[in-house]
Amino acid sequence: MLVDTDAARARQVKAGLEAAGFQVVAVSSDTADLTRLVRESQADVIVCDLDDPSRDALESMRVLNRDEPRPVVVFASRGDADQIEAALEAGVAAYVVEGLAPARVRPVLEVAIRRFRAFQALRAERDAARNSLAERTVIERAKGVLMQRRRLSEPEAYKLMRRWAMDRGLKIAAIAEQILLEK
Secondary structure, eight states, X not given: OEEESOHHHHHHHHHHHHHTTOOOOOEESOOTTHHHHHHHHTOSOEEEEESSOOHHHHHHHHHHHHHSOOOEEEEESOOOHHHHHHHHHTTOSEEEESOOOGGGHXXXXXXXXXXXXXXXXXXXXXXXXXXXXXXXXXHHHHHHHHHHHHTOOHHHHHHHHHHHXXXXXXXXXXXXXXXXXXX
């Protein structure tokens, strides 16, 4: 998907992207409602050719990154350090100053896609680690409740929770949550 505020330039950029082997599934003149546009077009990558990305444009990219994560590449005429940092914090995978040069399109997009995928993999690992830690915390608290209520050792409390989980076809963390709710 191509976002460009200048219609004449958008036609040239679209032609350049297609010449570089990309299929442009949608063109927009504005970043407003970017998430909806991406959903409708099912774009895999968003290319924004903007003179000076506004705060609204960056906020649209932030919402897109939260709701429909996709690699976003911004080609801008200029960009100061704060603007570039704000764009990266909004989830932009690449911010290229001095506009869109046809010879650089393919390598920039390929790097942005790889960077995006690596970031998504790190995000997934982080989320899995957080979930695992949360589950362990619940399990430890539930073991403590069982140890106190039933006067069990820690291994006995864990073994009992594990047996209940197996008998009910649930994860041990779900059993632990039930124990804590009965507290």
